[in-house]
Amino acid sequence: MNQHETVAPSVSTKKQVRKEIFEKLTGALADYKQELGEKKLATRVKKASKLISRDLEKLSKKHKQVKKKSVTKKKATPKSEKD
Secondary structure, eight states, rough: OOOOOOOOOOSHHHHHHHHHHHHHHHTTTTGGGGHHHHHHHHHHHHHHHHHHHHHHHHHHHHHHHHHHHHHHHHOOOOOOOOO
């Protein structure tokens, strides 16, 4: 048995998300490569992918917090019986 085998995490990291966004934007904006040049396009797409990934991370954290609060509120209110 190999102890060095690792399972890929189901949650994508910030860096992985940024790389995926970079690849998608580069593919979508391939037409502008000739006009701007390869280096300028790459730097601009890199900046845009950083901004988008940062916003996505903020939204996912906010969504998790809201979900967590709603679950705790439901558990905290027990039903009382009247006789």
